Amino acid sequence: MTNKVVIAVDAMGGENAPTKILLGISEYLKVNKNVFFKIFGPQKLLENEVAKYDIGKDFIEIIHCEEIIKDNDTPLSSAKKKNTSMWQAINDVKEKRSNVIVSAGNTGALFVISKLNINMIENISKPALAALWPNKISMNVVLDLGANVECDEKNFEDFALMGAALHTSLYPSHQSKVALLNIGSEEIKGHETIKKAYQILENKKNQLYDFCGYIEGNNIMNGDVNVIVTDGFTGNIALKTAEGTANFISLELKKALTNGIIAKISSLANSFNLKKFKKRFDPRLYNGAIFLGLESPVIKSHGSTDHIGFTNSLDVCVKTVNGELINKIKKNIIL
Amino acid sequence: MTNKVVIAVDAMGGENAPTKILLGISEYLKVNKNVFFKIFGPQKLLENEVAKYDIGKDFIEIIHCEEIIKDNDTPLSSAKKKNTSMWQAINDVKEKRSNVIVSAGNTGALFVISKLNINMIENISKPALAALWPNKISMNVVLDLGANVECDEKNFEDFALMGAALHTSLYPSHQSKVALLNIGSEEIKGHETIKKAYQILENKKNQLYDFCGYIEGNNIMNGDVNVIVTDGFTGNIALKTAEGTANFISLELKKALTNGIIAKISSLANSFNLKKFKKRFDPRLYNGAIFLGLESPVIKSHGSTDHIGFTNSLDVCVKTVNGELINKIKKNIIL
Numbered sequence: 001m002t003n004k005v006v007i008a009v010d011a012m013g014g015e016n017a018p019t020k021i022l023l024g025i026s027e028y029l030k031v032n033k034n035v036f037f038k039i040f041g042p043q044k045l046l047e048n049e050v051a052k053y054d055i056g057k058d059f060i061e062i063i064h065c066e067e068i069i070k071d072n073d074t075p076l077s078s079a080k081k082k083n084t085s086m087w088q089a090i091n092d093v094k095e096k097r098s099n100v101i102v103s104a105g106n107t108g109a110l111f112v113i114s115k116l117n118i119n120m121i122e123n124i125s126k127p128a129l130a131a132l133w134p135n136k137i138s139m140n141v142v143l144d145l146g147a148n149v150e151c152d153e154k155n156f157e158d159f160a161l162m163g164a165a166l167h168t169s170l171y172p173s174h175q176s177k178v179a180l181l182n183i184g185s186e187e188i189k190g191h192e193t194i195k196k197a198y199q200i201l202e203n204k205k206n207q208l209y210d211f212c213g214y215i216e217g218n219n220i221m222n223g224d225v226n227v228i229v230t231d232g233f234t235g236n237i238a239l240k241t242a243e244g245t246a247n248f249i250s251l252e253l254k255k256a257l258t259n260g261i262i263a264k265i266s267s268l269a270n271s272f273n274l275k276k277f278k279k280r281f282d283p284r285l286y287n288g289a290i291f292l293g294l295e296s297p298v299i300k301s302h303g304s305t306d307h308i309g310f311t312n313s314l315d316v317c318v319k320t321v322n323g324e325l326i327n328k329i330k331k332n333i334i335l
Numbered sequence: 336m337t338n339k340v341v342i343a344v345d346a347m348g349g350e351n352a353p354t355k356i357l358l359g360i361s362e363y364l365k366v367n368k369n370v371f372f373k374i375f376g377p378q379k380l381l382e383n384e385v386a387k388y389d390i391g392k393d394f395i396e397i398i399h400c401e402e403i404i405k406d407n408d409t410p411l412s413s414a415k416k417k418n419t420s421m422w423q424a425i426n427d428v429k430e431k432r433s434n435v436i437v438s439a440g441n442t443g444a445l446f447v448i449s450k451l452n453i454n455m456i457e458n459i460s461k462p463a464l465a466a467l468w469p470n471k472i473s474m475n476v477v478l479d480l481g482a483n484v485e486c487d488e489k490n491f492e493d494f495a496l497m498g499a500a501l502h503t504s505l506y507p508s509h510q511s512k513v514a515l516l517n518i519g520s521e522e523i524k525g526h527e528t529i530k531k532a533y534q535i536l537e538n539k540k541n542q543l544y545d546f547c548g549y550i551e552g553n554n555i556m557n558g559d560v561n562v563i564v565t566d567g568f569t570g571n572i573a574l575k576t577a578e579g580t581a582n583f584i585s586l587e588l589k590k591a592l593t594n595g596i597i598a599k600i601s602s603l604a605n606s607f608n609l610k611k612f613k614k615r616f617d618p619r620l621y622n623g624a625i626f627l628g629l630e631s632p633v634i635k636s637h638g639s640t641d642h643i644g645f646t647n648s649l650d651v652c653v654k655t656v657n658g659e660l661i662n663k664i665k666k667n668i669i670l
Contacts, residue, residue, distance in 0.1 A: 217575030
């Protein structure tokens, strides 16, 4: 049989590329062999890297591309270079030779080149950037996280149905529960756009996903809902504020727990539990943002993540394909 | 001498009022006697409460008001009841009999009644709700936190100069460093309003406060700036998201540290350091939101805080008066 998931991989994006990319692929192949990697980048460099790791030749194909997009290239200048590993990987999905594309490179470039090449899903007006965010029970899908600074009610409606489809693809055993991020839970709260979106979603209630009204920032992680819809400006600030808060608390906690000899000893005794705690908050577990709204899934791995983080974004790639993300979005559109 | 700070206190707002209010006053009088409280609420009830605590009669006056604003009253219905403890306390500031008003009651009502009664500072177009938010070095002033869902560039400019004045009043030894909350640090990032505000503030650079450009959500707590300006929608969501993240981490940490007998023992050994950690994050320390833009300071204590939190909001009252907040705002306007 085949029906392997074919992943187009930009091997040259992000810190420590291509090493972390190929190491991540070799790790992923240990747990799932029903996958084939088309790896885009300079042939010789990639062949040398592949030789270092346990990657069977049946699982990969290297496609030579001379050029590379750098982190400080603008999206527009990047979009002009067609022989880059990123452009060629995206083009492979456009040409239906791969099912999904993943890159740890320049986010703006990935977004612009994907939009240029891959068709939008009919009736979706703007693509959105979604990411995973832990909650008490499992995981939230949160969108938009910066692709659209200003949004209208139709965009919010699209984000809701795309986010619900993504959540169901990634976590098939959970019903998607959608909420709009707002500054209060009463119907009268917020700006006009969000109130109109509320009415649209309230009137479109259906069996494929639940609409749960508004959610406030302090309840994002309480597990009552799992798809959180907002504009790209607010979403970006909320996500980064949560990251900053978590970092701040971790640093203060570290100071508190290592202050003095008794603290050091007891922290040591406690290290096993703290390890579990750290693991629960390991950002590599949540790695993999998803561009939604195009006819193929486009996955963004964090630029600064390591090979373990990249492996997790490969898991997101496979789940969006096997979970039939694009079909699920289309089903939600015609509701 | 006198020049005591005269504080108009709505004794009937928030959970456990008036007990926590009067207990908070008695605690505050232990550390600062250069203050006089005008306490608004039902005379007999308050007299009975006062008798329970160590509150010298020279420091208080009870002003009888029959009615009370409830948490679920709308701002508009609240604004019609003129014999409430909140309305009368605000009116006392309006009539210049008190220097500052504090309430732990209904936020919307406090905002609307204050706006109805107290004149706006000339040239300020909208009042804003500011609060304190810890950073690595000291404290941030963040505004707006929900008073204005939509803002223009003039509002942002006003928020910047009012926030700078507030920070200098509360922390006179720190230079105010203002930044606009945005989704990137480059000039081209964000929506049109924030870009226009950036230009205005960049062109108004002065010696009373620094303008430091944009700040992203993940850097709010890093201490590089201390006055963070945003619209009420974004600010409210950022603040509540930070609260939710901190709560989530605390709960997970508690689970991790008390899982098993070894963990329990070592946590016990560690309790002193954890207590310091908890104290650093005690929300009661940051209690006291400030309505800025009116001719008198209006302080909002959190409804669910206890007497210690209320005591801290009394400290904010005194600092805004002694720090000449309103004069500082006016000085910043004419820059």
